[in-house]
Amino acid sequence: MGFQLTMRHKRLIRLPEVIAMTGLSRSTIYSHMSQGSFPKQFKIGARIAVWRESDILSWIETMEQQ
Template identity: 35%
Template structure:
């Protein structure tokens, strides 16, 4: 059995949170169809490396339009920084 070792340098791997950007969201309170009150918490804006959100990045991965991520555990997915840099260069 062969194992794959990944460089542990945090500058080498990027997470979805490093890549994605999100707009500011104000707190909202509303009632759903059943009359339950829902509170959506406020969220500050976040500027990632890319000007797109998480769902857009994942959609591009599914369509083969974005580099494939590396699954480093059952709950952690990252991208090689070099793959992202090459992808950005290809878009210029």
């Protein structure tokens, strides 16, 4: 179980999954990114941007604690 949990948190996720996890709209995500209050995406290809799932989960935990 620990291995599966560890591997899950090392996943790279794309925008539709980030939207589903956070409940935020695309424009809100990019707005928060530009303000520095949301994890930054990074490119893994010419037209492919992803986030680390662990970064998004950490952000969600931070929001829950506020």
